[in-house]
Amino acid sequence: MNCRFNEWDIEEYLIYDTEKDCPVSSTAELMLGAGRLSCGNDVFCREGTVQAGLLAQSISKGEATTDDLELLREVIEIVHANADCEMARSAAKQALWLLDEYPDVWEQHVTRKLCPMLACKALYTVHADPAKCTGCGACTAVCPQGAIRGGEGLIHIIDNDKCDRCGACIAVCPESAIIKAGSVKPKTPDEPVPAGTFEGGGRRKRRGRA
Ligand code: SF4
Numbered sequence: 223m224n225c226r227f228n229e230w231d232i233e234e235y236l237i238y239d240t241e242k243d244c245p246v247s248s249t250a251e252l253m254l255g256a257g258r259l260s261c262g263n264d265v266f267c268r269e270g271t272v273q274a275g276l277l278a279q280s281i282s283k284g285e286a287t288t289d290d291l292e293l294l295r296e297v298i299e300i301v302h303a304n305a306d307c308e309m310a311r312s313a314a315k316q317a318l319w320l321l322d323e324y325p326d327v328w329e330q331h332v333t334r335k336l337c338p339m340l341a342c343k344a345l346y347t348v349h350a351d352p353a354k355c356t357g358c359g360a361c362t363a364v365c366p367q368g369a370i371r372g373g374e375g376l377i378h379i380i381d382n383d384k385c386d387r388c389g390a391c392i393a394v395c396p397e398s399a400i401i402k403a404g405s406v407k408p409k410t411p412d413e414p415v416p417a418g419t420f421e422g423g424g425r426r427k428r429r430g431r432a
């Protein structure tokens with residue numbers, strides 16, 4: 223099998239948006255992406271990339287320990303130093319940069335199970351902000367998991383056990399009311415209530431005459 227390095231759009235991985243990209247999930251995608259395109263001739267490219275990608279993926283899911291983080295660095299350094307393949311070396315070089323540049327972010331994923339970028343799907347939740355939701359229903363119409371409850375004019379509620387973080391609701395909400403949350407969750411009603419009436423949200427119920 224021939225090397226498929228030319229098919230690999232490395233630029234896609236090298237452009238790193240510090241505002242929204244997460245070094246952990248980026249490393250997982252980068253290493254697993256290289257592993258998928260490996261021709262298999264070089265063991266560091268064939269197996270080292272995948273091993274590193276799976277380790278980064280477990281960190282991204284909040285399932286890893288500090289030992290796993292150390293092991294990840296070791297695997298990436300081995301790939302970087304030993305791979306015959308340019309694709310594997312390039313991926314490892316970028317991954318090492320992500321490890322060195324954002325040590326605190328890696329640490330938070332491992333020790334606090336938090337993704338400060340709110341990019342790792344297992345480490346954030348999604349909520350309709352009761353202060354902004356007008357009950358238009360656009361989100362329920364696009365949710366593939368049936369994870370959103372509500373009704374016309376009601377504040378909608380997202381069941382995060384059903385939600386797979388596809389982001390479709392965030393994209394369609396005309397009020398930009400759907401937000402991601404890490405350790406601090408917004409206060410939301412237990413059941414759908416008329417928009418604008420939830421006292422715990424930002425928008426207060428009107429009292430008396432307008
Ligand atoms: S799309 Fe936005 S405003 Fe409309 S019901 Fe859903 S959360 Fe509320």
Ligand code: SF4
Pocket residue numbers: 348364365366367368369370380384385386387388389390391392
């Ligand atoms: S992120 Fe996707 S699955 Fe989750 S509530 Fe929104 S549309 Fe549904």
